[in-house]
Amino acid sequence: MSYDVTTDRLPTFAIFDFKGTRKTLEKWTKFTLPDAPNRFIVNTGVILCHIGPDHWLLRAPLDREETLESQLKPTNAPADISIVRISDTQTFFSITGPNAAEVISIGCPMDLHETVFPQNSVSFSEFFTVKALIMRIPLGFEVAVEQSYANMIADYLDRATA
Amino acid sequence: MINIPCPFCGPRNESEFSFGGPVKPDRPDPNSVTDEQWVEYLTTVPNPLGAVQERWWHVRGCGTWLTIWRDTRTHDIVKGPNDA
């Protein structure tokens, strides 16, 4: 018997790491940032994740990277904030289907129950011992790991869902 | 395993954290204390039989450093002497 899930390795995304106070970041980036801890909002195809105190991640399709870079102007940002393009450091997987939470739970200690980790939740945690970003999406989850672990995580997912 | 309350993330599994050691008293001025007191400060790690105040780093989570009291006899996270 196997889990009723579909796992996919997703194409590279444009990702920018934002650090600093919300006020200064919103003024500089022109994006409205999510307020609640470990939640994300979607704004015209751009996902904004609140992943730590004074810390956000922006994710968008890769073809928007250049436009975003010229809009965010990381090298000209004020000294009290930091904007860093980290697109090629993270590999995303999607795990969707009725048993998606069970598969995530094999490698992640976080409480994934809807009441604790509802829609629009995102948080760093662990996935098969590796630091990972876990996002709830309508049909399951997306998980990002440092790209150097991606083949290993793909292998774990294959074994877990075989 | 203990379930550690992160002020940003809520309760999370110990494996997401890195231990930062016990909270030590403020660093004394080495010129105004005796050699014994200075050596005591440098080398003695607080290790009471009971509640100890500790630092933990949510390194595989949101990155927050936090302080908790843990009872060394039960491994429970407990209220500190000054907690309301």
Ligand SMILES: [Zn+2]
């Ligand atoms: Zn945290």
